[in-house]
Amino acid sequence: MRIKNIIRKATIAALTAVMILAPIVNVKAASSDVIDTSKTGSLTIHKYDMTAAKQAGVNLDQFTSTGKQDTNAEQALKKYAIKGVEFSYLRVGDVEQQSENGKVQMIYELPSALQQIIGLAPSDAAKTEGNKTYFTSQKINDKLAHALEDNTATKDKLEDYMGKSGTAMAETNASGVTSKDKLPLGLYLIVETKVPEDVTYTTNPWFVQLPSTDSNGDDWFYDVVCYPKNETGYPTLDKRVRNNPDQDNVTTANADKLADFTSARNEYKYQSTVTASKAEKLDYQFISKLPHITSSTTYLSTYTFDDTMAKGMTYSKDAVIAIYDSKDAADSTNVNNVDRSGAIAVWKSSDAEPKFSATYGTSGDDPTMKIEMTKAGLNELNKKYSDKYIVVYYTAKVNTNDSVVLGDKGNPNDVSLTWKRTSTNYYDILKDKCIVYSYGYDLTKKFSDDKGDATKVRFVVKNKTDNYYLVATGSNGVYQVTGKSATEADATQFSPSSTGKLVINGIEADEYAFTETHSDAGYSLLKKDIIVKITETKANITPTEANITGIQSKADTDSTANDGVANGTTLNNNVIVQTIAASATVDDTKATMTKHGESDNAYVNVEVTNQKQFLLPLTGGTGSYLLIIVGVVVASCGVMVLRRNKKVA
Incomplete structure (x- = not known):
């Protein structure tokens, strides 16, 4: 701000000198010390992901904005260009030089609607002439800065105003650049009106004078180059599953039993993998941290979950959504008690004005579920739940036929999150999964x-x-x-x-x-x-990562984005699963x-x-053996008697 004040004072001093030396200036018609009203101006905007650049170690303090091209900045930041950003411009008024009572200064026309948005009062005016009201740049800058302290409210008003009155520039290209030439000279308002999926903070609206005075305060230039900053951020996605405690009569009311079971294997806690028997009921959830939303330009236009179940599972078609203030609150709840938990909102597809729709596959070979936010749901997310946690709960049963995969391959449940903001051709997809083993x-x-x-x-x-x-x-x-x-x-x-x-x-x-x-x-x-x-089987599951520069588009014909990432994909397109065998x-x-x-x-x-059993005696036990033995003895005695009689004879 101090530098801007110095430049502003230098500009006013230079203009004063110009007025004093008017005869000399008139002689020097070709000089750039005075505005050539026969010319037109141009505006070029470079858009970079300053969040990603800072994380990568780029020193952003080395760059200053002068309105002229900075090749050093462009070279250092080219990897972080943001594609798909739309800026809109509006020529809001004339630029005049006021000279009253020996006081000379530059003044700028603003329409009444814009005056009201940024809080300019009639008493702030430097001059009123007919239906035109003029203000100094100092007054305009101060009022705009003050109005933007509330961030969202004023941004929304300016974005709406620009949407009705302004002209959209072409979206930034793969190099993050957009431009407009042959602009009539005057004062322009520039507002960021559309952004791709990863932009969280839009640049504050700003004014540009065409032409502008250079940073040395001694020259006018007609081609203005701006390097507005953007902050980026991404939602998160975490897919988990657990054994349903209700089917085993394990509830919070039965805390002792729950403690016994969870100490054995934690099967009633949500986790990435679980083991289950056929016919068992399972609780599923996916938790997503909503991205940051600051104004209507950063509103979400799509927030859709596509869930694909292994063929060995069957959806119960009972999806419900709950929204929480914190990750801890989201982690500590489950599908059975969302209505009485710490949720700040609970949505059901059966609500009078549903906030989401749940669409299921129509056949046994199509085990899918799409959770899509309705217009009412998106409106609530955008206006109330920036940075909150949204949790989708549902249940499914393990089938009792051969569709269930046994062993280390498991029965995966894949989910993807697709989100878009106002630049609807640009999107990103996050993926995660959980696995059930049997x-x-x-x-x-x-x-x-x-x-x-x-x-x-x-x-x-x-x-x-x-x-x-x-x-x-x-x-x-x-x-x-x-x-x-x-x-x-x-x-x-x-x-x-x-x-x-x-x-x-x-x-x-x-x-x-x-x-x-x-x-x-x-x-x-x-x-x-x-x-x-x-x-x-143990599995370590790593979800995909969001694209750090937000330059993905399914609409463009170029095969790769500026950072080498294929359009419509993520940096890590596949969930990584590392398993330890059962x-x-x-x-x-x-x-x-x-x-x-x-x-x-x-x-x-x-x-x-x-093994074959040991042989047991026949019926009668030892008595039978005695009869046999006696019989054998008697027979033996008979044989002996016969032999003796033969000898006597």
Whole structure:
């Protein structure tokens, strides 16, 4: 501000000198010391992402704005050019030189509507002539600066005013540049009227005089170059899942049980991965921090979530949205208690004036969900929820058929967030995912003499971690888990096929007890339970990153943006998933796990051999043996008597 005041004072002094030396100036008609009213002016604007430049270590203090081209600044900032910014201009009035009572100064015409917006009163006027009112640049600058202290309100008014009266320049190109030539001389208002998705703070509106006096205060120039600053920022996206506590009667009212379960495996906390059995209900959420919104130019025009579920899951079609002040508040809530949580707003698609729409895929092979903000929803986001946290909750069930993928490949749930601001051809996409893992048992039943009937064998399976028995449907030794039972009496009796195969599909990674309740006649039951423990697949999921320069466009024909990023993509276009494979033990001994299709470590292999029972005495027990023994003795005695009689004879 001090530099501007010095320049302004120097300009006024120079103009005063010009008036004093008027005869000499008239002789020097070609001099640039006075305005050549036969000329026109031009305006060139360079737009850079100062947030990204500062983060990259560029010293922004080395650059000053003089109205003339700064090649050093352009070279240092070219990597951070912002494409797709629209500026609008309006010639607001004439520039006059006032000379009254020996006092000479420059004065500027402003229309009455603009005077009201920036707070100029009639008493502030330097001159009123007919329907024209003139003010000094000092008064205009001071009033504008004061009016912009409220930031949003005045910006909104100026943006609206420019939208009705101004002329839009071409959007900034890949180099961040836009320009307009052959402009009549006068005073111009410049307002940033459209921005791409990553711009958070628009440049404050400013006035430009064509021509302008250079920084030395000794020359007029007609081609003005501006380097307004922009701050950028991005929304966030975090996709998570958890086991639903309600289905296991684990609620906040049952805190002891909840504490017991979560201490075992944290399965009732939202996280990036979870393990689940078939038929189980799962809670999903994605949390997004809304970007910063300052005025109508930075309003969101699109904020859409596209969710794609693995084919092994089925949406419950119950999406609800809650909005929170902080990340902590968003993290500590769930789909079951949003209505009584710390949410500052809860939206349902069934509301009288819905703030969002939820559209689901129409077939089993199209497991998708689109959450799209309505006009009313966007209006509320833009005007009330800058920097707040929006959370989408919904539930889904694990299918009970072969669509569920077992093993390390898992069942991913992908979500993407597409957002746009007022420059609607420019957008960015964030992606994240969570994964549900499920497993199975591949048990082979054998008999020591290879003669037993495996179909006579029965097992019950208990989840020792969560204290329930498996319920399943199946035939010929192949079962799909369909539920849980609190008692053994209601548990499924699993039976192998005639070849001895028993396959159980769709169990969560826990510790299980296999109890053999029946075997074929003549074979021994197992002495105790078989303890099988599965350690689930671990995945470290890294979401995509937003484009740091916000220069993506699906409308443009150029194949790459200024920073080498393909249009319509993100810097990191794919979510990165790094996994640690599942493993298993049988009776504390490492077990082999085999594939399910293309997925590794899906089935725990178990082999159970029933031994032949020991032979038992026939009916009658020891008495029968005594009769046999007596018979043998008597027969032996008879033989001896016969031999003796033969000898006597």
